[in-house]
Amino acid sequence: MKPVKVGLLGLGTVGTGVVRIVEGHQEDLASQVGSPIVIEKVLVQNKNKARNIAIDQDKLTEDPWDIIRHPDIDVIVEVMGGIGLTKEYILEALALGKHVVTANKDLMALHGPEILAKAQENRCDIMYEASVAGGIPIIRTLVEGFSSDRINKIMGIVNGTTNFILTKMSQEGASYLDVLKEAQELGYAESDPTSDVEGLDAARKMTILATIGFRANVALEDVSVQGISSVTKEDILYAKRLGYEVKLLGIAERQDDLISISVQPTMVKQSHPIASVNGVFNAVYVYGEAVGETMFYGAGAGELPTATSIVSDLVAVVKNLKLGVNGMQGSLAYKEKKLKTDDQISSKYFLLLKVADRAGVLARITQVFADFEVSLESVLQQPTPSNPEAEIIIITHDANKAAIQKVLATFESLEVVHKVKSVYRVEG
């Protein structure tokens, strides 16, 4: 049996994991696909660097074109990351008829449609399970498992760093900055944590999930994004007291073919299954019209979970190769994209206000909600140590985003409202 030859772009943590799995599970893999899978060439930045994996020195190359234009290589596995050059390599590989497996969420979120089109044009497979939620096979589930259903909501904890931070803040009552520092020391957060903590990484993943789930080409700019850097330990304390946990949720929703996608810190009812997803774990909650509620939970990152997803994609590509059916997945995004406007996006909200503690204030404030037709589920007023100031905690019924924005704008000009301390979307 002729082996299938793979070119690996990148030998960092995940690349090393791919080598380990392909070499360690050779027998199992061969039984599944009917021939050996061989890693033929590996792109590295420096051939002479010491590595914690034994690999034939002859297989290493510093020139990507050695791999992309290699006549015997059938499949390219891209784990080098980056966007500009990486995209060029992948497009060229596809043009040369090579199948591609990638873990690159940035690339797929930004250039997914172009890459998918190029793959289809050349009857090549492009697979990217590892780009979202590491070891959880969520893309395969959305594409195949729910192919007959109509998915109306995808809600995900898709960034492990921020979930680690929020979990620690919740469990230990620690402050955002203290936990961020700890996460950096543990290697869970980068020295520049912006992409994680400001929600950009999650937004990229939600772009990919929404495109697949709703079968429409969602773009990164369609996602409304807010990160966790303004979440305080007091907010989390209030949330817990009311029976909620604060989670950075990506939420993609569809209603009558209108879609909305957002990433924001959200108060999730403790009884909701996603509320108890803690630490660096990821989970994706999917609501399908027929299937109802489902949730998929697992490691969101890490060498081996991510590498597992990549190698499972590789197995799928090799099976297709044996069957001669690559590049047949068809267009996943055959629906026109229609986005909701802010007055069509509806959810519950939590608001924490600092107000003047005197007669008539509560009436004045609740009147503002009434003016914009926002009805309230619960209102709690309590004194604060800084008298004559009081705190008002409000949870609304479902309200549209535009109305909430008008409420907040009105509070800006209201003398009795000293400060809108927090505003959170509420789920579950």
Place this chain on the structure above:
Amino acid sequence: MKPVKVGLLGLGTVGTGVVRIVEGHQEDLASQVGSPIVIEKVLVQNKNKARNIAIDQDKLTEDPWDIIRHPDIDVIVEVMGGIGLTKEYILEALALGKHVVTANKDLMALHGPEILAKAQENRCDIMYEASVAGGIPIIRTLVEGFSSDRINKIMGIVNGTTNFILTKMSQEGASYLDVLKEAQELGYAESDPTSDVEGLDAARKMTILATIGFRANVALEDVSVQGISSVTKEDILYAKRLGYEVKLLGIAERQDDLISISVQPTMVKQSHPIASVNGVFNAVYVYGEAVGETMFYGAGAGELPTATSIVSDLVAVVKNLKLGVNGMQGSLAYKEKKLKTDDQISSKYFLLLKVADRAGVLARITQVFADFEVSLESVLQQPTPSNPEAEIIIITHDANKAAIQKVLATFESLEVVHKVKSVYRVEG
């Protein structure tokens, strides 16, 4: 585009759901597979019965052979249940080159290898996602999502009826018989609940999951089964006090290629994600060597969740049909099955004993554990109202099943042990 014609065996709850989804999502399905999917013939017991779905009377037949031998039907969807005749129909359909989608766990657990072999011999697809955990695409996940990993543990709440009963007992402190009665009134339990409450239904599903997960032909008789009918509300109370929930868990484990499969009421640590799966929901927890911990959660039964799984299988079959690659999934069970003996099966145990309340009893009892080399994690002795009797609650460290059986046998002959009230496996 020539439509793909489907024959449906059975028009009960799930069959009706299949018709609803195929007809309601016609456009979406056609976009995915490139041609319409038409339900051509439906087997019913009585053509003239009133139905809560509009269906062309001409499509109904009372003769299964009308469907199985129908020259234009490409795919048979079997949702009639049963084993004897149903097996005959499916084998004949496969012999005639028709692909089969089934939700029949009993059939697949008992005759899976024979049916899979017949399918392969005739280059036909046989798919059975709906046979386990209703709407959760767990079979697809094990086969494809984790194809490159080595799965070492599958732990499932795969029976909604028993999970409903145990959840109610836990949340309301109700007795087993009271909740069973309620479940029967709600239609969650059958009038003869044996198959559910004695763990047989769960055992059939674990047979299917273990076969796929471990790639070895597990048989129903390989599963050690214990149901929930002896679980008392006191047991659940004790469990909660110690930080556990009692769940009916199917547990399939592999270690050095030796496997064991069991179904039993199990104490699960409350912090384990599977402990908070409540009501009729199902969840399957999978531990892979590379991917680590994952869990898949969703509705385990019901018309639409089950029908969704069936139609997703149907979509996969039709895609294969278009590509001309049916019957290529190959053997899933290419490994030799080697079962663990009782002295190789290891877990923690909880024991609740009623003992004589006098000096030296605790020493005598703990000596029995020591004699069989079972070490203890915690021991609690407390008086009971029925003095001079005391209760002893013991949680062991990992101990082998054979040793625990010897401990229990010794207690039988020990005058100071009045009764071994409960024995549970402990997880998490």
